[in-house]
Amino acid sequence: MSRRPVNPSRRLVDGGSLPFVGVIQSKSRSSPLLTIGLVVAAILLIGFCYHQSGGSRSNIEAVSKFEGGNSCTAEIQRAIPILKKAYGDSMHKVLHLGPDTCSVVSKLLKEEDTEAWGVEPYDLEDADASCRSLVRKGFVRAADIKFPLPYRAKSFSLVIVSDALDYLSPRYLNSTLPELARVSADGIVIFTGYPGQQKAKASDLSKFGRPAKLRSSSWWIRFFVQTSLEENEGAVKKFDQAATKRSYRPACQVFHLKAYS
Incomplete structure (x- = not known):
C-alpha cells in the first residue's frame, strides 16, 4: 500500500532545524507585522554574526584556502x-x-x-x-x-x-x-x-x-x-x-x- 509523501518543509519545521520558520508559519495568519519583524530580526542576527566573523573578504579567503584555491x-x-x-x-x-x-x-x-x-x-x-x-x-x-x-x-x-x-x-x-x-x-x-x-x-x-x-x-x-x-x-x-x-x-x-x- 502506498504511503502519502511527506512534505519536506513540514519535516524541517517539526524537527526544529529551522526555528524561525516554525514561528513565522504559526503567526503569519494572525499577525503579519509580527512575521515581518521576525524576518528582519533574523536578517540582523545573521548580519551580526557575519560581521563578527570578519566580513566577506576573510570568509572568501578561508573558503579559498580550504578548497585549495x-x-x-x-x-x-x-x-x-x-x-x-x-x-x-x-x-x-x-x-x-x-x-x-x-x-x-x-x-x-x-x-x-x-x-x-x-x-x-x-x-x-x-x-x-x-x-x-x-x-x-x-x-x-x-x-x-x-x-x-x-x-x-x-x-x-x-x-x-x-x-x-x-x-x-x-x-x-x-x-x-x-x-x-x-x-x-x-x-x-x-x-x-x-x-x-x-x-x-x-x-x-x-x-x-x-x-x-x-x-x-x-x-x-x-x-x-x-x-x-x-x-x-x-x-x-x-x-x-x-x-x-x-x-x-x-x-x-x-x-x-x-x-x-
Whole structure:
C-alpha cells in the first residue's frame, strides 16, 4: 500500500532545524507585522554574526584556502613591495606571465618608475573592460608559453611567472624556462604552489587541458640545474631580509633565478 509523501518543509519545521520558520508559519495568519519583524530580526542576527566573523573578504579567503584555491598570481601583488626591495632598479621593466596577468600589470603600472607587460597563457575572452584596455594598448597579450615568446633577448629587466608552469609537463618546461631566461636581463622570479595546496578542478581541465602539477622545492631545484639555471643568491638574501622586516610570509614557493649571461 502506498504511503502519502511527506512534505519536506513540514519535516524541517517539526524537527526544529529551522526555528524561525516554525514561528513565522504559526503567526503569519494572525499577525503579519509580527512575521515581518521576525524576518528582519533574523536578517540582523545573521548580519551580526557575519560581521563578527570578519566580513566577506576573510570568509572568501578561508573558503579559498580550504578548497585549495590559493592563487600565486594574487600573491605577487602582495609581494610587490618585497620584490622592489630585493631587485631595486631591476623592477623598472617587468614582464609577468600567468593567468590573470592583467591584475598584476595594472598593479605594477601604478608603481613609481615601473613599466610592465603581461602574457596571458590562455584565452582573454572573458576579460573585463580594464583588461581589454591593457590589451588594446599593447601592455598585455595572449600567447602560448609552450612556444618561443614574441620578444627579443633581454627585452625585460625582470621576468615574473605565476600559476602557469604548474600546468606544463617537463617536456614543455625544458623549452619554456630557457625562454624566460632569454628575454630577461637581470633575473626570473617564479611563484608556484606547494604540493597538496591545490586540488584538480573540472574548470582547470577544460581551460588548461590538465590539472596543476604542484611540485616540491627539491624537484624544482633539480629541474633548474638540468636547464642550466642558477639560483640568484643575492636576490634570495635581499628578498628574505625584506620579508622578515615586513613580517611577510609567502603563501607560495618563490624561486629567484639568474638570467643567462
